[in-house]
Amino acid sequence: MIDIKYKEEKKLLDIETIVTLAIVLICMLLFSFFPIERNYFQEIAISLTFLFFVPFLYIKVILKKRLVDFGFQIVKWKEGFLIMPVCFLIMAFLFYVVFKYTDFKEQYFLGNYEMTSSFLYLFVYEFIAVNLIVFLYEVFFRGFIMFYFKDKLDIYAVFVQFVIFLIFLYMLGEFSLDYIFYMVTAFLAGLIAFRSKSLLYSYLFSIIVLIVSDIIYLKLTK
């Protein structure tokens, strides 16, 4: 009886958890505040470094775990495809509410970009820039954070990664209506990843939602 209690306590507050949380925090902080020159190379470099390489190295070198445990697999595809439509519906409802009852249309930053006047520029933006961002967010928040805490907190890991994502947005100064879809997809993608045990489906979900939201926005405003 005593051993079980001890083992449970050890799992939640062990040194590994603390160090992992510290790594998460350090990565987020360094991503936000690492001194760089404002050029794409450096921006991409730190994004990849702190949102991918550091977690990757931590998992492999320190935790000595397998990447498949962090969502880098395609196992329960059925679960993935089943839950995705539900999430799409929820997003659809959110689209309606946001576009109808908020001034998202007036303030969304995409409207200021000249690239929206050209499909090619838009395509490149959406499928390279947005793609990269979504991929990194999936790897870091769902893959690294959520799957790490999945064993300890179970379904609550979804909420934990969601809260940490919100904190992350706040640190970047992007906690605004412009990123409402990012916030919601972070939660729903977490659910999808939790259920499907794969980052693929959550990634697909996120990328589809974000691109569709941009398209809907452009449709409604242009």
Place this chain on the structure above:
Amino acid sequence: MKKNIKKLFVFCVVCFETVLMISQPVMAAKLPQPKDPLNANKAAQSLENRYHVNKDSVKDMGETFNVSEQKAPVPEVDIFFNPSNPKFGEKVTVTAIPKYFQEGVENMYFTWYIKHEGCDLGIKREDANWKESCDVDKNGEISTNDWKIEAMRPAANGGFVKAKANYSSDTDNDGYSAHRGGRVNVQKKDYCYLHDFESGENYEIAITDEEGKDDDSGCDGEVVCTTDETLSCGYDYTTTEGTSSSSGTSTTSGESSSSGTSTTSGESSSSSSSSSYEETSTGSTSSTYEEKTEGTTEKYYNILSNSGYEATCDLETKKMTCPEDATPRCISNEDLDLLDPSCDQFIMCPDPPVEGTDCYKIRHEIGTAEFSCESEAIPEDQIELKCEHQFPKISGMAVGDGSFGAEEENFWGTDPNDPSTIDNENNDEANVAGLGIDKITWTFVPGDKVGVIVEGQSYIPTKHDDSSVAISFALINNIFEKEGSELCKLEKGIYEKEIKGYKVKIPFAYVNINDCLEFNLTKPTSGDQADNMGITMDYYPKNPNVGAMGVDGAGQSKGGDELVVTTNTSDPNVDINQIYYKWSIYGFSGNREDLDLDQSSWTLLSNNELFRKTNNIKLLEGLGMDQFKMQLNTTEVEIDGEKIKFDFLRFFVESEEFFDTGTGTTGTTRSGRGDVMVEPNQSGTGGINISVGEGTPICATSGNCEVLENQVITATLGVNTETSGVNNYLWTLDGKAINTIEEGDTKQGNSVTFLLEGRPGDSHVLSIVANDTTSPGVELENKNKGEKLTIERTFVVTKPMVGIGPNNKINRGSDDVTTCNDLNGNEDETAILGTYSEVTDPADEDVEPDTVLDCKERVSSGNGTVTITPTYYPAWIGEGENLKNVKYSVNGKVIVGTESGGACNKTSCSIDLSSYPVGSMVNISFEAEYWQSNTERFSLKEEWGIGEESSGGKKISDTIIVKINESSNPTITKKASKIIAGLAYNIPEQMIFMFRLMLTVVTIIFAAGLVMSLGKKDCNNNF
């Protein structure tokens, strides 16, 4: 006197010659011929021809001679007061200035008299309005004697304190025997004279008991002084007759009355009437009646009335005269009762009256007027000469009798131990007599009046057989006879005296001069009323200039002369700080020919707030503002939307000072008014054109001019020579005349060339004074019209500079720089460092403070192709061909420019920065050299002694750092190329970055691993 003798001599000569001419020599050789009868006219004519005597001139002389005696100057006296308008309680001095007396004032007698308010003549002690202080001689009645004592007592004692003296004895022996006519009169007999200023006749003062008989020859009856009167005798009436019919037996009667005739000289009429009728009725049916109706016209009659005055014979006109407006008429005894007729006498008279009847006389004329008379001369022994002094009289203490004892000393308040209490050259009794006392001082009280009787010898000779001249009395108003006065009236007559065997008639008259003193009073200028305050005005400078320092940025003239207008009052005792002054300024637009002094032609300017503000006028009214200052920056004023330049200014001042009447009344002021006109010079018109080198214009025509050191400046007056007549010039630099002139010239012209030396920061003032004055003999148009101008320019020696940033130290604060921009011309908020703001009145919300942006000047942002536009200081060094070796550099790499051509020149340079990555810093530099031309340098060397080394090139340069920023229109392709370009170009930088990143990652992983291993070991140990 000499003229009279001359005239007499000529007359005698003429008469003598006339007599001679009448005596003809006997012509024995000729047959006796009847001689021409003696002809005086011919004789006179011959005389005239012989001596070239003009008949008309002689006639004129004779006519003048006839009346010369009446034209002789006679003694008079003038007085003046100091101060002329004394206030209550103030000491006032009155001074007499006698005229036409033989002797000086020191030998004449001045009997002063002062009448205070309430001290009228004739008031007795028992009267209600009696004032004890007026009865100086304590005789219970106010008389002229009191007035005299009131004046002469302080004049004699000078304020001596009687308490100091012991009047029980008198030791100073200061008696004085007064000679009539003055101190030095040595005439055997004194004849005093009065002068009738109307007729010019001189009368010896004498009286007689015998009345002169007036010979009424030509008048059979009595001479009566008659006046025209009007007699009112009721209304007129008319009588009418009529018939009436009636039946019955009654008899009725009534009556009314009205006059039958009406001869009225009146002018009114009324409408009342009454009638009478008589009716007898005995059964008959008709009757007649007479009706009299009173008329409407009031009846007046002009009548002659006996005025009661006595007619006298006028010695001059030899005609009877009556006083007032009465007319002397000679009326026969039987006609005397026709004077003052009654209404009945008129009623009884028929109309018209028969000529010669009494009725006719009373209607027309009674007696005759205008008849001559003759006055019979009185024998000499029946007249008594009355030549007396007019000194104050005190019972028992005669003045001027040679005795001035203690009692008199006590009365007059003099020092019994000092022969001259007031320490003048005369003793006390002489001072009481007024000897030489031509001025007195007393404490003025409003209502005081003063007069003086001056006694002295005149120049008028008497007719007596001795050396006597007329001793005359002069009064200030020369009134010795006052019409309507019973007392001040000359009683005239003629007495006869045998002189040198001839019966000479000497007119005499008598009047008590004291009775005329009340008509010979005067007072200082309204002691109880404030008079005008005399004001004189002046201004400085005498030729003020308007706006000599050119115009400011708003186009307003500035730097005009400070005009000071001062006002002075003639009263030295006034306290300026207690006087309230009010100034106003008027303007007149036009030339001198149109100038109109009527104030309605002038426009009030001082009520224009902008005019006051522009010309630094602060105060317009206040206490003690005897000086008014303004700076003549402009005389142009906008009125009803139209700008008018005023050529003349007129400064008005009104002054008010409270005046204490001393009578308890308030609200009285003394006021003064004055004005002065100023014609300022309108300078700043045209300005001065400045050029350097070979005519390169620099600076504007006005305002400060920045120049370089050791520069030869040419200044030219910018006036239109066709319309302006100025042809005389005076150029000065810092007050010293510039004497450089062109070869062959002998005077300064409208252009001057000079060397401006000095170090950067020095300032110099160039001024020109010009006018159109020409000597009268020179025939030139538009000359001597009074045109003149004065203009100044300030030069500031400066070091040349250049600025190439969009916001640099040279264009900072200029009007066309209102934002902080980047090199692409876009507004750059990141370049704003702050704002300089002018401090204004927080309460005045309408005033917006001037602000100057403070922008980054050394670092600018930009991207793509930027244009560098140098800003030069002074601005003109960028013009012309003087800038050499212009070079632009980017990160040290030179882009060679030329002075005028190529992509990069002194004006601008376009530089492509697109190859530089965003965020990088690029240095852009500019340098050039300013060189004066060889001609200028040679001139400096040869003419001005400035060596070549001092006139060499002056280098100017500037550098800015450009921070490459993002273009506002980013494109993917550009970004891609930028990434590649950035990568390729910035590899070393990226390498460092990557290294840092790797280090960070390694550190994190290492730290994490270390912590994990330590933690696990610890757990294992614990476990």
